[in-house]
Amino acid sequence: MGEAGANRESAPEARLIVRCLMDEELLRGGCLCTAVTYEVWAPFLRFAHCHCSRCRKATGSSHATNLYASPDRFRWLSGMEHVVRFDLPTAKSFATTFCRLCGSPLPHHTRSGLEMVVPAGSLDEAPSLRPSARIFFDSASWGCASDDVPRFSEYPEWWRK
Numbered sequence: 001m002g003e004a005g006a007n008r009e010s011a012p013e014a015r016l017i018v019r020c021l022m023d024e025e026l027l028r029g030g031c032l033c034t035a036v037t038y039e040v041w042a043p044f045l046r047f048a049h050c051h052c053s054r055c056r057k058a059t060g061s062s063h064a065t066n067l068y069a070s071p072d073r074f075r076w077l078s079g080m081e082h083v084v085r086f087d088l089p090t091a092k093s094f095a096t097t098f099c100r101l102c103g104s105p106l107p108h109h110t111r112s113g114l115e116m117v118v119p120a121g122s123l124d125e126a127p128s129l130r131p132s133a134r135i136f137f138d139s140a141s142w143g144c145a146s147d148d149v150p151r152f153s154e155y156p157e158w159w160r161k
């Protein structure tokens with residue numbers, strides 16, 4: 001960041017600069033009461049809506065919308081002591097994390113520790129990446145889904161690398 005003005009006249013270098021800026025996309029987020037704040041930066045692994053029953057319960061909505069990032073692309077900025085994690089005992093990996101003061105969903109690492117799951121609604125600004133899937137879509141079709149994002153009854157093949 002900070003050197004985007006250099007060599008603007010050269011097309012190949014301009015493309016490189018654009019790519020570097022995208023790689024360095026930095027997003028801030030936090031909870032409703034603002035006690036907890038964090039930052040996460042690109043590249044992001046994926047961005048998707050999940051309509052499964054667990055995500056519906058955890059969010060109180062028709063789906064969760066999560067941005068996934070490598071854990072080394074994430075850090076808490078404030079209020080970490082207010083973050084409460086709940087690992088669903090009956091699930092292999094489902095967890096939810098929230099602010100104990102205001103109840104807002106917050107990012108958490110997967111039990112494998114390999115990914116950070118960032119509830120997109122907790123972001124302060126929109127990522128440049130767009131959602132690429134609605135997964136477990138069949139379990140609740142009553143939500144906002146009148147778009148053309150590809151739909152899957154379960155994890156698509158490309159979900160796990």
Ligand SMILES: [Zn+2]
Binds near residue numbers: 031099
């Ligand atoms: Zn809060």
Ligand SMILES: [Zn+2]
Binds near residue numbers: 054056136
């Ligand atoms: Zn889900």
